[in-house]
Amino acid sequence: MxxxxxxxxxxxxxxxxxxxxxxxxxxxxxxxxxxxxxxxxxxxxxxxxxxxxxxxxxxxxxxxxxxxxxxxxxxxxxxxxxxxxxxxxxxxxxxxxxxxxxxxxxxxxxxxxxxxxxxxxxxxxxxxxxxxxxxxxxxxxxxxxxxxQIPMIPLCSEDCPGILPPATELTSKSGEKAVDPRLLPLLSLKTNIKE
Ligand SMILES: [Zn+2]
Known part of the structure; x- marks a missing residue:
């Protein structure tokens, strides 16, 4: 030490x-x-x-x-x-x-x-x-x-909503424009499989 x-x-x-x-x-x-x-x-x-x-x-x-x-x-x-x-x-x-x-x-x-x-x-x-x-x-x-002093469950704020659902789930019904660009390859794969 x-x-x-x-x-x-x-x-x-x-x-x-x-x-x-x-x-x-x-x-x-x-x-x-x-x-x-x-x-x-x-x-x-x-x-x-x-x-x-x-x-x-x-x-x-x-x-x-x-x-x-x-x-x-x-x-x-x-x-x-x-x-x-x-x-x-x-x-x-x-x-x-x-x-x-x-x-x-x-x-x-x-x-x-x-x-x-x-x-x-x-x-x-x-x-x-x-x-x-x-x-x-x-x-x-x-x-x-x-x-x-470290809390058992540290919170960024008292009313932290937690991790929100991924953007794809929220936007998949309204269109594909809002999809996270990093997920685009996956999405095109999914589309190709459907076709
Ligand atoms: Zn938080």
Whole structure:
């Protein structure tokens, strides 16, 4: 895997926190959405859409230190298009989501899980993002957030009529002039067979 895109150096942080503003490059968004092909965390197949991304997004966060943990609050903004579920025209998706996470050193998460079995939920279930060494890497969080924003059935508009019947079916009774030129060879074949 290449270098991470959204990295916060932990040693620079204090309890008061620091503001970070990362551009989310269009190419990165495109790659993240395309890479979503595979299985989700419950083993269900995810089919990657073919995204069109024209603009960079922006990740705006404030990160602060709380003991060994890092608290991150902010927002993610991005836009992309994926094929409409009914007509395949571009369906616009606007992402404007709050980001809020608690990051703990990976060792601490593992330790608390094995030692405290009587806890009602583990840290992992409470949505703690692991912190590796001296850096807080937000790539996975941003990627997950983008993928989550893809609707089950993306629509170009609420009242999308879906794919209209091919032009030949609509016009065959009124004449052959309106036939899609690409279908003309087929039509002449049909006429020849009749004759
Ligand atoms: Zn549509």
């Amino acid at each position: 290449s270098l991470h895109e959204f990295v916060i150096p932990v040693h620079d942080l204090d309890a008061a926190g620091k503001q970070f503003r990362f551009p989310v490059p269009a190419a990165w968004i495109r790659a993240s959405l395309s890479d979503s092909n595979g299985l989700d965390d419950k083993g269900r197949a995810i089919e990657a859409p073919t995204p069109t991304v024209e603009n960079d997004g922006v990740l705006d966060v404030r990160a602060s230190k709380s003991g060994n943990d890092v608290v991150v609050h902010g927002s993610l903004k991005a836009e992309f298009s994926i094929p409409c579920g009914r007509c395949l025209k571009p369906a616009h998706v606007v992402v404007n989501e709050p980001i809020s996470l608690l990051m703990s050193p990976r060792e601490a998460i593992r330790g608390s899980k094995s030692e405290k079995d009587d806890y009602e939920f583990s840290l992992e279930e409470a949505d703690v993002t692991p912190l590796d060494g001296d850096t807080a890497v937000l790539d996975d969080v941003v990627r997950d957030e983008l993928v989550l």
